[in-house]
Amino acid sequence: MSDLAQQHDLTLRQDYFADPSAWNALVDLLQDTFSIDINLQASFGGPDPSSMPSGYFDADGRCVANFSAFSMPMIINGRSVKAAGYQSGAVRPEWRGRGLYRDLMQRTFARTKAEGYELDLLLTDKPALYERYGFRALPQHVFIAQTAKPQQSGQTARQLSLETPDDVRLIKTLLQSRQPVSARFAVTRQTEMFLLNAGFNTAIRLTALGDDTVIAWTFDGATFWLLDVVGTTMPSLAAILSALDLEPDRIEICFSPDRLDCEVSLEPYEGYTMLMARGKAADDIAGPILLSPMAEF
Ligand SMILES: CC(C)(COP(=O)(O)OP(=O)(O)OC[C@H]1O[C@@H](n2cnc3c(N)ncnc32)[C@H](O)[C@@H]1OP(=O)(O)O)[C@@H](O)C(=O)NCCC(=O)NCCS
Numbered sequence: 201m202s203d204l205a206q207q208h209d210l211t212l213r214q215d216y217f218a219d220p221s222a223w224n225a226l227v228d229l230l231q232d233t234f235s236i237d238i239n240l241q242a243s244f245g246g247p248d249p250s251s252m253p254s255g256y257f258d259a260d261g262r263c264v265a266n267f268s269a270f271s272m273p274m275i276i277n278g279r280s281v282k283a284a285g286y287q288s289g290a291v292r293p294e295w296r297g298r299g300l301y302r303d304l305m306q307r308t309f310a311r312t313k314a315e316g317y318e319l320d321l322l323l324t325d326k327p328a329l330y331e332r333y334g335f336r337a338l339p340q341h342v343f344i345a346q347t348a349k350p351q352q353s354g355q356t357a358r359q360l361s362l363e364t365p366d367d368v369r370l371i372k373t374l375l376q377s378r379q380p381v382s383a384r385f386a387v388t389r390q391t392e393m394f395l396l397n398a399g400f401n402t403a404i405r406l407t408a409l410g411d412d413t414v415i416a417w418t419f420d421g422a423t424f425w426l427l428d429v430v431g432t433t434m435p436s437l438a439a440i441l442s443a444l445d446l447e448p449d450r451i452e453i454c455f456s457p458d459r460l461d462c463e464v465s466l467e468p469y470e471g472y473t474m475l476m477a478r479g480k481a482a483d484d485i486a487g488p489i490l491l492s493p494m495a496e497f
Contacts, residue, residue, distance in 0.1 A: 225263035267304035283319035319481040340469035382456035424448035
């Protein structure tokens with residue numbers, strides 16, 4: 201038993217997702233803290249099997265504090281990197297200021313270090329919390345593309361729905377076999393966060409081009425945001441726009457567009473959270489970069 205658990209009459213539990221009551225207690229903690237419902241994942245096949253949650257639970261089975269790591273393999277400047285993402289960090293208000301979060305962070309960081317992760321990534325609105333553990337903010341940029349000339353498209357575009365099991369199956373298959381969207385900075389394998397992000401934001405459209413590529417995008421009538429391209433090959437930006445039959449006034453690409461065959465200019469990305477990194481592979485990250493919103497965690 202940990203000292204903190206003993207002191208506060210709590211139980212420390214790790215890797216507890218197989219226990220439905222403990223999973224539901226985490227769902228409640230994240231709902232109460234961030235107003236998000238991660239139970240949405242149930243309809244897509246459940247949480248990421250690589251997840252390494254650590255939490256403190258009270259005598260009633262409530263999860264009062266949690267911090268999780270998960271495996272998030274990346275490609276950075278052409279090299280495969282064993283990276284860990286950190287998420288689901290929260291402490292119930294009445295339990296704050298007692299070192300529970302410090303304890304969970306330290307346990308989790310020790311674990312991923314022992315397992316040989318060479319890059320640690322997180323998204324936060326509280327960078328000071330992580331700077332003391334060696335995390336540094338990575339500036340991100342959005343990529344503004346020249347509006348491309350429409351091309352003749354041989355592709356059929358089909359709108360997908362997360363409510364349709366066959367569509368979810370197609371997306372999952374492509375997420376498993378995809379080429380990373382960028383060779384400079386991208387996740388190579390991430391299924392659960394992609395589906396969860398798509399489920400959270402109903403403005404995100406998922407469109408299949410043929411049966412080997414899915415485009416994640418949004419459009420407000422003037423600006424087109426290209427969020428991700430999931431496929432075994434990478435169509436050009438012009439081919440994507442033609443297949444979607446769009447001629448937007450402005451195009452924002454929300455990932456490093458090195459594989460997209462287009463000219464871009466940069467604008468600083470001003471998100472609500474900051475991307476932070478540490479570890480020996482962190483020095484290899486040379487900007488400009490942007491983590492696809494579909495890989496946000
Ligand atoms: C942020 C949060 C997890 C801290 O939990 P906590 O149990 O009070 O934290 P601890 O008592 O373990 O403190 C850990 C350290 O973080 C520091 N800290 C706490 N809140 C902080 C904040 N908002 N900003 C910067 N540092 C903070 C503490 O001073 C302490 O520093 P130390 O280790 O040098 O002494 C909690 O306030 C919370 O759940 N907030 C809402 C959700 C959230 O923001 N989660 C983090 C998402 S990235």
